Amino acid sequence: MEGSNLYTENDGLTMPEVGEWSKKKYSLVYEYDCLFSTGMKKNWQQRVYIDLFSGAGKARLRNSEKCVNTSALLSLLVKDKFDKYIFCDIDGNNIEALKTRVKAIHSEDNIVYLQGDANELASEIIENIPTPSTNNKTLSFCFVDPFSLNIKFDTIKKLSKYFMDFLMLHAFGMDGKRNIQIYAKENYKRIDYYLGLNDWRALDFKNK
Ligand SMILES: C[S@@+](CC[C@H](N)C(=O)[O-])C[C@H]1O[C@@H](n2cnc3c(N)ncnc32)[C@H](O)[C@@H]1O
Known part of the structure; x- marks a missing residue:
């Protein structure tokens, strides 16, 4: 990615700290944003960007x-x-800082901010996707970038009823491997929700 788009000034608003490795993530997601938004514009009248963990x-x-x-x-x-x-x-x-930052570079008309658990927001997200029709074909790109495995398969399933591409970070190392002993206990449902399955504990991971 061009350095001019990656690096920015410190504006004093809320700013989380990230590791050096994140630069690679930002380059890849920006590259995908560019490929998608340009590549799809001829065939789709509406292209929607959705950031579930923005x-x-x-x-x-x-x-x-x-x-x-x-x-x-x-x-x-x-x-x-x-x-x-x-x-x-x-x-x-984060939402308030993002609003202020967006306002500085972009008109507000076509931007929706939703504050809440992404897994609870599927219906609101869907309501905000322009209604597709034969002359108004709509394609969405959904970036899913959680800290952990706290994205439910059911959320992805609900969103994927619409024409949608997903780019998803799976926190297998940051959360999955580190906490698998905890999640393996019956009362922890995180992996059940993540996979949309409740029989995964019976699988023999070691021999796969
Ligand atoms: C790994 S950061 C990703 C931020 C951003 N995509 C980026 O490029 O840096 C995860 C973000 O998800 C937010 N978050 C955590 N749990 C969430 C949830 N259940 N629903 C929506 N957002 C959540 C956090 O506040 C944080 O901003």
Whole structure:
């Protein structure tokens, strides 16, 4: 990714800290945003960007003064802008900082902010996707970037009733492997919800 889109100034608003490795994630997601928004514009009248775990739009690199644009702001920096943007985050401070940042670079008309648990927001997200028709074909791109495995398969299933591409970070190392002993207990349902299955405990992972 061009450095000019990745790095940004510190504006003093809420800014989570991220590891150096995140730069690679931001480059990849921005590249995908560009491919999708330009590649799909001829065949789809409406292209919608959905960020289920949008964050604040900017982050500061750990042990550094450098700041970077994160997924939500990067999606607005593509050449062929999406027709609609839906940003969700559970943290009100992130949403407020994101709103202020977006306002500085983009008109507000086609942007929806939803604060809450992404797994509870599927219906509101769907309500905000433009109604498709033969002359108004709508394709969405949904970026799913949780800290952990707290995305339910059921949420993805509900959204995928609509024409939608997903780009998803699976937190297998950050959460899955680290906590598998806990999640394996019957009363922890995180992996059940993540997979949309409740018989995974019987699988023999070691020999696969
Ligand atoms: C790994 S960060 C990703 C942020 C952003 N996509 C980026 O590019 O840096 C995960 C974000 O999800 C938010 N979050 C955590 N749990 C959530 C939930 N259940 N629903 C929606 N957002 C959530 C956090 O506040 C945080 O901003």
